[in-house]
Amino acid sequence: xxxxxxxxxxxxxxxxxxxxxxxxxxxxxxxxxxxxxxxxxxxxxxxxxxxxxxxxxxxxxxxxxxxxxxxxxxxxxxxxxxxxxxxxxxxxxxxxxxxxxxxxxxxxxxxxxxxxxxxxxxxxxxxxxxxxxxxxxxxxxxxxxxxxxxxxxxxxxxxxxxxxxxxxxxxxxxxxxxxxxxxxxxxxxxxxxxxxxxxxxxxxxxxxxxxxxxxxxxxxxxxxxxxxxxxxxxxxxxxxxxxxxxxxxxxxxxxxxxxxxxxxx
Amino acid sequence: xxxxxxxxxxxxxxxxxxxxxxxxxxxxxxxxxxxxxxxxxxxxxxxxxxxxxxxxxxxxxxxxxxxxxxxxxxxxxxxxxxxxxxxxxxxxxxxxxxxxxxxxxxxxxxxxxxxxxxxxxxxxxxxxxxxxxxxxxxxxxxxxxxxxxxxxxxxxxxxxxxxxxxxxxxxxxxxxxxxxxxxxxxxxxxxxxxxxxxxxxxxxxxxxxxxxxxxxxxxxxxxxxxxxxxxxxxxxxxxxxxxxxxxxxxxxxxxxxxxxxxxxxxxxxxxxxxxxxxxxxxxxxxxxxxxxxxxxxxxxxxxxxxxxxxxxxxxxxxxxxxxxxxxxxxxxxxxxxxxxxxxxxxxxxxxxxxxxxxxxxxxxxxxxxxx
Ligand SMILES: Nc1ncnc2c1ncn2[C@@H]1O[C@H](COP(=O)(O)OP(=O)(O)OP(=O)(O)O)[C@@H](O)[C@H]1O
Ligand SMILES: [Mg+2]
Numbered sequence: 001x002x003x004x005x006x007x008x009x010x011x012x013x014x015x016x017x018x019x020x021x022x023x024x025x026x027x028x029x030x031x032x033x034x035x036x037x038x039x040x041x042x043x044x045x046x047x048x049x050x051x052x053x054x055x056x057x058x059x060x061x062x063x064x065x066x067x068x069x070x071x072x073x074x075x076x077x078x079x080x081x082x083x084x085x086x087x088x089x090x091x092x093x094x095x096x097x098x099x100x101x102x103x104x105x106x107x108x109x110x111x112x113x114x115x116x117x118x119x120x121x122x123x124x125x126x127x128x129x130x131x132x133x134x135x136x137x138x139x140x141x142x143x144x145x146x147x148x149x150x151x152x153x154x155x156x157x158x159x160x161x162x163x164x165x166x167x168x169x170x171x172x173x174x175x176x177x178x179x180x181x182x183x184x185x186x187x188x189x190x191x192x193x194x195x196x197x198x199x200x201x202x203x204x205x206x207x208x209x210x211x212x213x214x215x216x217x218x219x220x221x222x223x224x225x226x227x228x229x230x231x232x233x234x235x236x237x238x239x240x241x242x243x244x245x246x247x248x249x250x251x252x253x254x255x256x257x258x259x260x261x262x263x264x265x
Numbered sequence: 266x267x268x269x270x271x272x273x274x275x276x277x278x279x280x281x282x283x284x285x286x287x288x289x290x291x292x293x294x295x296x297x298x299x300x301x302x303x304x305x306x307x308x309x310x311x312x313x314x315x316x317x318x319x320x321x322x323x324x325x326x327x328x329x330x331x332x333x334x335x336x337x338x339x340x341x342x343x344x345x346x347x348x349x350x351x352x353x354x355x356x357x358x359x360x361x362x363x364x365x366x367x368x369x370x371x372x373x374x375x376x377x378x379x380x381x382x383x384x385x386x387x388x389x390x391x392x393x394x395x396x397x398x399x400x401x402x403x404x405x406x407x408x409x410x411x412x413x414x415x416x417x418x419x420x421x422x423x424x425x426x427x428x429x430x431x432x433x434x435x436x437x438x439x440x441x442x443x444x445x446x447x448x449x450x451x452x453x454x455x456x457x458x459x460x461x462x463x464x465x466x467x468x469x470x471x472x473x474x475x476x477x478x479x480x481x482x483x484x485x486x487x488x489x490x491x492x493x494x495x496x497x498x499x500x501x502x503x504x505x506x507x508x509x510x511x512x513x514x515x516x517x518x519x520x521x522x523x524x525x526x527x528x529x530x531x532x533x534x535x536x537x538x539x540x541x542x543x544x545x546x547x548x549x550x551x552x553x554x555x556x557x558x559x560x561x562x563x564x565x566x567x568x569x570x571x572x573x574x575x576x577x578x579x580x581x582x583x584x585x586x587x588x589x590x591x592x593x594x595x596x597x598x599x600x601x602x603x604x605x606x607x608x609x610x611x612x613x614x615x616x617x618x619x620x621x622x623x624x625x626x627x628x629x630x631x632x633x634x635x636x
Pocket of ligand 1 (some may be wrong): 286290291309310311312313314315316317318465
């Protein structure tokens with residue numbers, strides 16, 4: 001389609017505007033993290049690395065970071081295994097049953113976070129899971145599962161099941177077929193599900209605030225308590241680090257998904 | 266050579282096999298015996314049960330009733346991956362994440378074949394389909410015909426005693442199809458494996474097969490060589506499905522030794538009684554019909570029908586004519602170059618010897634299922 005050059009420039013400009021609008025608030029934390037004074041004022045004054053070093057040396061920050069890393073890693077693995085199995089089950093089920101079950105499995109994505117948090121908190125009080133590693137892992141897995149389900153289902157949809165028939169005719173049993181044909185072909189979907197699950201757990205705040213305790217905090221909880229207590233620019237430093245890491249992870253996930261779309265045709 | 270064939274190919278015996286989907290019978294009491302090393306083609310219109318039969322043999326579909334023996338042993342209930350049968354699909358079904366070489370090596374890896382032997386066998390299989398230069402390509406980098414050759418190599422590399430092919434050339438253009446038909450024939454000769462081939466293309470069936478089983482609505486109408494089916498069709502459906510034919514219908518009269526048919530006022534006679542039915546039809550092959558100008562050369566004991574040329578098709582080696590008969594049906598005639606030529610609209614007579622006509626039971630489904 002031919003486009004008038006003026007139209008093209010106009011479109012480009014509005015795209016840029018929207019992009020800046022979306023990203024600017026996030027990018028504000030980057031200069032703030034190098035502030036020389038202990039203040040979150042913008043624009044920042046001077047330049048220093050002290051908030052980054054505070055992040056690594058202050059045990060409050062480093063343990064919460066390690067906690068988050070631990071929880072997110074376990075959640076990513078657990079949600080990926082469960083979500084992949086669920087996606088397979090739904091894929092081989094009668095269509096109507098599968099539709100109902102899928103809706104059920106996706107509810108954690110739809111239900112308002114606070115509502116879910118209250119529910120989980122109530123259950124955890126009884127089960128004595130508040131402030132435990134198990135509690136965090138279970139709660140985050142619920143939240144991460146839908147992402148894995150969606151990603152794996154998307155790749156199962158483009159997967160040609162006739163290849164499994166072909167593999168059987170060549171002598172491969174169910175397990176060998178899964179290992180050598182199905183798994184490699186849906187691996188991009190599983191991997192992007194894994195990344196999304198990790199990120200979902202790593203930056204989860206609502207439910208975490210409810211089930212946290214002074215002895216077990218995840219990084220987002222620590223950020224939240226810190227910023228409500230005092231104006232510590234370490235928050236900005238952490239924010240900047242997280243920004244870089246998640247951009248890389250999500251970018252990688254999207255790239256994998258995109259590659260699979262193209263090869264799936 | 267023959268001894269080798271007996272060894273390499275497996276015999277197949279389907280006996281009274283039925284397959285029902287709900288109340289619909291996709292296969293209705295099929296019996297079929299295939300000799301070791303034979304090239305058997307399952308021919309029939311769409312939905313007649315060819316693929317279902319193949320799937321039953323391959324183990325992708327379980328039978329509802331009946332028995333199936335491969336190489337002398339009963340395989341009902343044996344899962345597909347334990348049957349050791351090669352299958353070539355219409356849609357190639359190559360693994361997109363493996364190179365050509367790895368695709369072909371796949372069945373050997375599953376069988377734990379050692380590296381050195383694996384390599385020679387993969388090479389031999391690729392050589393056989395003339396794809397040895399493509400071992401490091403991915404399937405997406407190959408044309409349809411090349412992909413199908415790789416699929417063929419993959420299905421023969423583990424020396425299965427039986428190879429099944431379901432319209433393997435269906436997605437390819439005519440030239441390529443004809444060339445690959447000859448390749449498949451050559452490979453069959455070299456391997457001595459039993460081949461079961463599915464197609465709905467009767468010409469393809471005639472080119473390839475030792476014998477052909479003609480399917481119609483979940484049943485086998487007739488099994489025989491191409492020659493049998495063309496010269497001695499047992500049913501009207503077979504007669505119409507294989508080759509061109511003219512079908513004459515009309516009120517029948519039978520006396521002791523002959524049958525006469527009243528085709529829109531003109532009587533044709535066959536010096537034979539017909540047995541099976543009280544509604545016989547006559548079937549004539551194009552080369553048994555002679556076309557003349559009306560009233561010329563009235564030699565006796567010949568049947569004649571008058572009509573009008575409705576289509577003249579030049580075939581290079583001769584011509585094919587369609588003649589509109591008085592009862593509204595169409596006669597098909599083939600003539601050689603030396604014969605007199607006719608134009609559309611010419612009034613003509615079709616003459617034939619009664620002995621050349623086949624008497625068959627009428628079957629109203631024969632016409633509808635063909636389309
Ligand atoms: N899984 C199934 N469920 C219900 N009906 C089926 C199923 N598979 C096949 N059929 C029916 O069985 C009949 C035979 O199908 P089959 O695939 O064997 O036909 P075919 O001879 O291979 O035709 P084509 O030339 O179109 O491939 C068809 O009417 C089809 O609709
Ligand atoms: Mg078919």
